[in-house]
Amino acid sequence: MAVAVRGSRGGGSAGFNAGLRSLFSYRILVSAMFTLLFLATLSVLLTTHRPTSPYYSSLPSSGNAYVQRTFLALNSDPLKTRLDLIYKQASDHMTLVNAYAAYARKLKLDISRQLRMFDDLAKNFSDVTSKPNYKSSLFESEGAVDEDVLRQFEKEVKEKVKIARLMVAESKESYDNQIKIQKLKDTIFAVNELLIKARKNGAFASLISAKSIPKSLHCLAMRLVEERISHPEKYREEEPKPEFEDPSLYHYAIFSDNVIAVSVVVRSVVKNAEEPWKHVFHVVTDRMNVAAMKVWFRMRPVEGGAHIEVKTVEDFSFLNSSYVPVLRQLENLKLQKFYFQNQAENATKDTSNIKFRNPKYLSMLNHLRFYLPEMYPKLHKILFLDDDVVVQKDLTGLWRIDLDGKVNGAVETCFGSFHRFAQYFNFSHPLIKERFNPKACAWAYGMNIFDLDAWRREKCTEQYHYWQSLNEDRSLWKLGTLPPGLIAFYSTTKSLDKSWHVLGLGYNPSISMDEINKAAVIHYNGNMKPWLDIAMNQYKNLWTKYVDNDMEFVQMCNFGL
Numbered sequence: 001m002a003v004a005v006r007g008s009r010g011g012g013s014a015g016f017n018a019g020l021r022s023l024f025s026y027r028i029l030v031s032a033m034f035t036l037l038f039l040a041t042l043s044v045l046l047t048t049h050r051p052t053s054p055y056y057s058s059l060p061s062s063g064n065a066y067v068q069r070t071f072l073a074l075n076s077d078p079l080k081t082r083l084d085l086i087y088k089q090a091s092d093h094m095t096l097v098n099a100y101a102a103y104a105r106k107l108k109l110d111i112s113r114q115l116r117m118f119d120d121l122a123k124n125f126s127d128v129t130s131k132p133n134y135k136s137s138l139f140e141s142e143g144a145v146d147e148d149v150l151r152q153f154e155k156e157v158k159e160k161v162k163i164a165r166l167m168v169a170e171s172k173e174s175y176d177n178q179i180k181i182q183k184l185k186d187t188i189f190a191v192n193e194l195l196i197k198a199r200k201n202g203a204f205a206s207l208i209s210a211k212s213i214p215k216s217l218h219c220l221a222m223r224l225v226e227e228r229i230s231h232p233e234k235y236r237e238e239e240p241k242p243e244f245e246d247p248s249l250y251h252y253a254i255f256s257d258n259v260i261a262v263s264v265v266v267r268s269v270v271k272n273a274e275e276p277w278k279h280v281f282h283v284v285t286d287r288m289n290v291a292a293m294k295v296w297f298r299m300r301p302v303e304g305g306a307h308i309e310v311k312t313v314e315d316f317s318f319l320n321s322s323y324v325p326v327l328r329q330l331e332n333l334k335l336q337k338f339y340f341q342n343q344a345e346n347a348t349k350d351t352s353n354i355k356f357r358n359p360k361y362l363s364m365l366n367h368l369r370f371y372l373p374e375m376y377p378k379l380h381k382i383l384f385l386d387d388d389v390v391v392q393k394d395l396t397g398l399w400r401i402d403l404d405g406k407v408n409g410a411v412e413t414c415f416g417s418f419h420r421f422a423q424y425f426n427f428s429h430p431l432i433k434e435r436f437n438p439k440a441c442a443w444a445y446g447m448n449i450f451d452l453d454a455w456r457r458e459k460c461t462e463q464y465h466y467w468q469s470l471n472e473d474r475s476l477w478k479l480g481t482l483p484p485g486l487i488a489f490y491s492t493t494k495s496l497d498k499s500w501h502v503l504g505l506g507y508n509p510s511i512s513m514d515e516i517n518k519a520a521v522i523h524y525n526g527n528m529k530p531w532l533d534i535a536m537n538q539y540k541n542l543w544t545k546y547v548d549n550d551m552e553f554v555q556m557c558n559f560g561l
C-alpha cells in the first residue's frame, strides 16, 4: 500500500539526527508545498459541493443539494452511486493529505523557485477541478448523471489522486522523520519536568530516542484512513439512530482526537455496564481524525448492543466565531501569533512557557464541553468523560444521584491550601476579587454528570461566554478549561463521593491501590499518559487491559502493549 506509514522500529538518535538534517531538504520542501497546494485546489472542488448531511463527510464548507440527492438516489441509479464513490475517494484523499499537510504547516518554508513551480501546478489543478461542465452536469443538475461526463470526471480525479499518492509515498520517509520529531516534541512538552532533570543528567539524548508510542497513534490513524480508502463501499455513512436522542438512555460525551484512547474509554464502560444496550456514546473529534474514528468503530463495533455516534466539531454549525468567544479569540491575529510562533527551534528550549503557548489550550475540541445543552438538545443528563480515563464499574448510579438542582456533579480536589480558586485565578484583578472566594474549593473535569435542564435554566454557557470574553488578554487566568469551568459552575456544582473519580494516575506515583481498585473511574490526568512510553508501570495495566488487541491495526502499529 503506497501511502502506508512506515512501521519503523529503527528510531534511535541516529534517526533523529537524520530527521533534523532532512528538515529543510529539497524533498520535504517540494512535497510540503505540493501537499498544501493540492489541498487548496482540491478544496476548490470539494467546498462547492458539500454534503448537507452532517453524517456524510468531514469536509469543511457550506451545504449543497448534491449529496442529499445522492442519498435518495443511492439504490436506484448506479451512476450516482459511482459518482458518490468517486466524490468520497477524493474527499478521503483530502483527509489523508490533510494529515500530512498539518505537519507540513509546521515547517517554515521559504518562498523559492520551487514554490513558483508548484504554484503553476496548482493553477493547473484548479483549472481542472472547477470546470463548469462538471458543476452543471454532475452536481447541480437534477436529472440523470451524464455517463461520459462522469467518466471524464472520474479519470481526472483518479489522476489527481494518483499524483497525490505518489507524492505522499515519496515524501513519506522525510515526513515520518518530521512527524517523529513533532511527536517527540509533544511528548517532551508533556514531560518537561522530566526533561529538565534528564538534561541535567545528560540523559536528554536517550529520552529523545525512546521509541515513541505517539508514532503508533499516528500509524493507527493512517491505517484506518487507508482502510476506508481501500474499501469505500464498506464505509458508507449510516443514518443517525433514534437512540442518540432518547433521554431515557445513559448518554456519554467524549471529545477527543485519540482513537485508541476513546476506544479504551468506551470498551471499559461497556465491559462494566450491567445493561450495555442502554448506553449511548457521543464521540466528537476533529476533522483530521474523524475518518479514522468512524472506521475504527465500524471495524470494531461497540459490544453489548451499546450505541455510538461519531461527529466532528464542524458538524455543530452553531459553533461559529460570532457565537463562540474562543473561536473569535483564535481568529484574533495577535493571539494566533502568540500561540503559533516560536514553535520550531525554540520549542525544546522554552519548556517553562510552552504550556501557555500550546494551541491545544484554546482548541475548540477542548471547549466543546461548554456547549453540551445545545449539542444535545433532547437530553436531560449527560456524563462527560475525558479520553484519559478508564471506567471500572457500572456507572448508572451517577444518573440517579440527586444533584439538588445543581448543574455539575464532580469530585472536589482541594486539600489544605491546594486546588483552591486562589491558585487558578488572578485575585489582583478587581472583577475576580469581587465575585469569587479565593478559598473556594476546585473540582475536577474528567468525569462530570451534568444536568442539562438545570444548565439551561442557570444559563451557565452565558456565564462562560461572559468570562471567557473578558479573559482575551489572559489577565484573569492563564490556561485551560478548568478555570472557566470553575467560574461557569461556581455555585452550581455538587460534590460527589471521591470513589466515583480517582485522579492523578498520570503524575502521582503513590496513589493507594486500594483507592484505585475501589474507584468507579480512574483518571490518568497529568503528563504520563498510559499510551506513552513514560506511563507509570504500576498503573499502565489498568488501561492496557481494555485495549482491543485483536484489532489488526493495533498489532501492526507496534503499540507493544
Ligand SMILES: *[C@@H]1O[C@H](CO)[C@@H](O)[C@H](O)[C@H]1NC(C)=O
Pocket: 117, 118, 120, 121, 124
Ligand atoms: C501547467 O499547464 C501548462 C499548460 O497546460 C503546462 O505547460 C505546464 O507545464 C503545467 N505546469 C505544471 C507544473 O504541470
Ligand SMILES: *[C@@H]1O[C@H](CO)[C@@H](O)[C@H](O)[C@H]1NC(C)=O
Pocket: 317, 318, 319, 320, 321, 322, 323
Ligand atoms: C452563528 O451561529 C448563531 C447561532 O449560534 C446564528 O444565529 C448566527 O447566524 C451564526 N452566524 C454566522 C455568521 O453564521
Ligand SMILES: *[C@@H]1O[C@H](CO)[C@@H](O)[C@H](O)[C@H]1NC(C)=O
Pocket: 341, 342, 343, 344, 345, 346
Ligand atoms: C528563539 O530564541 C532566540 C533567543 O531567545 C530568538 O532570538 C529567536 O528569534 C527565537 N526563534 C523563534 C523562531 O522565535
Ligand SMILES: *[C@@H]1O[C@H](CO)[C@@H](O)[C@H](O)[C@H]1NC(C)=O
Pocket: 426, 428, 429, 430, 474, 475, 476
Ligand atoms: C492581574 O490583574 C491585574 C489587574 O488587572 C493586572 O494588572 C495583572 O497584570 C494581572 N496579572 C496577570 C499575571 O495577568
